[in-house]
Amino acid sequence: MSDVKRILVIDDEAAIRKFLRISLASQNYQVIEAESGEGGLEQAALNGPDLVILDIGLPDQDGHAVLTRLREWSPVPVLMLSVRAGEGEKVRALDAGANDYVTKPFGVQELLARVRALLRASPAPNAALSAVEVDGLRVDLAYRQVTLNEMPIALTRKEYAVLAMLAAHAGRLVTQQQLLREVWGPTHVEHTHYLRIVVGRLRQKLGDDPAAPALIMTEVGVGYRLKAPLA
Incomplete structure (x- = not known):
């Protein structure tokens, strides 16, 4: 069985998804993409990712709503992305079950370090029950x-x-x-x-x-x- 980690990126900006896809693939992660909240939840259910990178500003529902629904059935680590840098926004996301929070724009090395830390902390998220x-x-x-x-x-x-x-x-x-x-x-x-x-x-x-x-x-x-x- 392959030990390649699967990372689901949920973001409606094509440029961000491309940047993340290239950056994560360079570290041998398998990248799955979705451009909406509903599409992201579907991909999470179908693919059982090891980590989810979730943008807060999605077109159909905000990332907080997606996180709430995801947490009903999955403990997969979630790294939130947002242009909103306020402390209240970060606290809201973390209290709702996010594992980490990165503000856009972000450096690729910092992001990859946070991804590695989350994957180390949660070695078997695919045991999630759907x-x-x-x-x-x-x-x-x-x-x-x-x-x-x-x-x-x-x-x-x-x-x-x-x-x-x-x-x-x-x-x-x-x-x-x-x-x-x-x-x-x-x-x-x-x-x-x-x-x-x-x-x-x-x-x-x-x-x-x-x-x-x-x-x-x-x-x-x-x-x-x-x-x-x-x-």
Whole structure:
């Protein structure tokens, strides 16, 4: 198996992509390119890159939104690029899950050093989970799609968010507080009735009998667990 590292560059400026492609290829990295946020997410799902270089100013959605969606299913290191040099912008990106931040224009040697550092710090990002399948239920975390026995299931944003978090930790307990904090926000960690309502709706849509659940199990007073997929 090749040990060549794959780097996904998401940037709408052709000149920047060319500059990065030449610079990274000179260090024997394989470069994958996308010029939009949606295209970048698709390439990330299809190619499992070892590192993502993500521009904040994209035409279809900003890089912060792309990063948020990517972090729903992938721990791949992300190096953000931006012409915005303000401290607040950097803090926002890092708090959202970026691993590093470089301001344009940048020097190629500095960029390559940061790339090497991120790859050393995260040697196996390709273990990222992009989809989970359990007893006919498929949760595609990359494309935000849910099917049951190959039939699409329509979910609300909150329903999908809860199911996606359970799927990302399939087989493991996710506490009520974790779910409430991630889906509703830190000011709602005591509002467990929100969670009970959403889980009830999910079970109804998935045909999961609440009296004898086969997919979403309840750990009373603690949290929920999605059945582990077969190895």
